[in-house]
Amino acid sequence: MYETYPNVSWSLLRRGKSFQQHILRSLAEKEDFDQYIEYIHNPRRHFKQFIKNEVDRYYTEQNNMILKMFKGNLREKQQIVSNAVKAATAEVKSQSGDGNMWFRCFTTALTDELKLTESSCGDLSEIEDLDFLDKVLGDSLKERMTKLQDSFASINNIKIKMCRKTPDEILIDHFCQCCWVQCPFCKAICTNAMKGHPGDHCVPFHRNNGLNGWHYRGTTNLATDFCTTEVASDNFFHPNSSDYKIPFKKYRKGGRKYAKWSITPDHSELPYWKWFVCRFQDDLETYHSMTFQGNGEIPYEWKRYTKKEALESLDNYM
Ligand SMILES: [Zn+2]
Ligand SMILES: [Zn+2]
Incomplete structure (x- = not known):
């Protein structure tokens, strides 16, 4: 998603x-x-259909701009995750904590951004070298995000239905209440x-x-x-x-x-x-x-x- x-x-x-x-x-x-x-x-049905049609039209007419915006948002997310990795490392090092504590700090910082649970990761209590963890995660994130960016070569690669809430749903919620x-x-x-x-x-x-x-x-x-x-x-x-x-x-x-x-x-x-x-x-x-x-x-x-x-x-x- x-x-x-x-x-x-x-x-x-x-x-x-x-x-x-x-x-x-x-x-x-x-x-x-x-x-x-x-x-x-x-009127309610008409309003909803009107919004859907306008969103479709907007996507067709503004596809380059939307793609640019979408990729910009991805870069922003990458930066947020990267910052969370660094902040968790600094925090845990200052308290001499272990890998599990690191993961808790990391997920707490991203509560609003990603759906991660404690079970998203195995037992990290054995990890002592937090700098190594920081580097491995940072490199891996960079590599994956580059691949992800490349996979969005055109507007057709964006599957809007996979958004948490599609743009027309957001607008319908806003205008039809x-x-x-x-x-x-x-x-x-x-x-x-x-x-x-x-x-x-x-x-x-x-x-x-x-x-x-x-x-x-x-x-x-x-x-x-x-x-x-x-x-x-x-x-x-x-x-x-x-x-x-x-x-x-x-x-x-x-x-x-x-x-x-x-x-x-x-x-x-x-x-x-x-x-x-x-x-x-x-x-x-x-x-x-x-x-x-x-x-x-x-x-x-x-x-x-x-x-x-x-x-x-x-x-x-x-
Ligand atoms: Zn009247
Ligand atoms: Zn009334």
């Missing part, structure tokens, strides 16, 4: 944008409706970084409800309103398609999944989602077997948004 792996400094993280922004940007660039649907309905609860109206994901966090779920930008299939009662007209506009209106909704009608202004009374959301009435309508609805109107209508018409007619001004403006809205507002 490799004890070292390239420290992937992901291009996504360097530009100071949120992870969500990168996902939305990537989706818009691909214009793949099926991927949007996965993102809307199963969040709340994941979705707005009951528009499916926007709560931005709190902690699962089961105290307080309400919230998100700075909601979406238009029609993309989640919300429609006007008794019709097949998909809704175009954003949650933030609805909660300021005098409209009503029927939770779980029941006959029970709740004013949007008192949306928390709709049941548990509504009660824990904080949706602020404002006009924070991200042009991105307006562009999305126009670009994928046909796909959304087919997907939901409903249409944007009648009271769910798409406002004309939405159709004027270009993809460029949609992407700019991510940069400017999110």
Whole structure:
């Protein structure tokens, strides 16, 4: 098992944008409706796949740099082991200890680096010449590390699966530990970084409800309103398609999944989602077997948004 792996400094993280922004940007660039649907309905799976794809892409594009980094990490490990050999020798000599004591000092110094146990080595109590031990180990380490370095001639020699944790696993752990609860109206994901966090779920930008299939009662007209506009209106909704009608202004009374959301009435309508609805109107209508018409007619001004403006809205507002 490799004890070292390239420290992937992901291009996504360097530009100071949120992870969500990168996902939305990537989706818009691909214009793949099926991927949007996965993102809307199963964001966690989409996030994981996105990370895996980005890591694969990074490996393909940056293979020389990764190989260099990998070999640099190996050299660093060699130095750490070499230092531990010398430190153990000095320590044991100063206390007139034996080979077993030397091995204990050596393994303790490397606790964070290597998995070594007392049984990794036989009885060393007979060893008295610690300088000899130091030299033999130092030479052997050098020889083995040179062979190891030579064996990594190209990126293909690095078997990432043998890393303690693969780069995509590290990034998934980092980015996918969040709340994941979705707005009951528009499916926007709560931005709190902690699962089961105290307080309400919230998100700075909601979406238009029609993309989640919300429609006007008794019709097949998909809704175009954003949650933030609805909660300021005098409209009503029927939770779980029941006959029970709740004013949007008192949306928390709709049941548990509504009660824990904080949706602020404002006009924070991200042009991105307006562009999305126009670009994928046909796909959304087919997907939901409903249409944007009648009271769910798409406002004309939405159709004027270009993809460029949609992407700019991510940069400017999110
Ligand atoms: Zn919402
Ligand atoms: Zn939350």
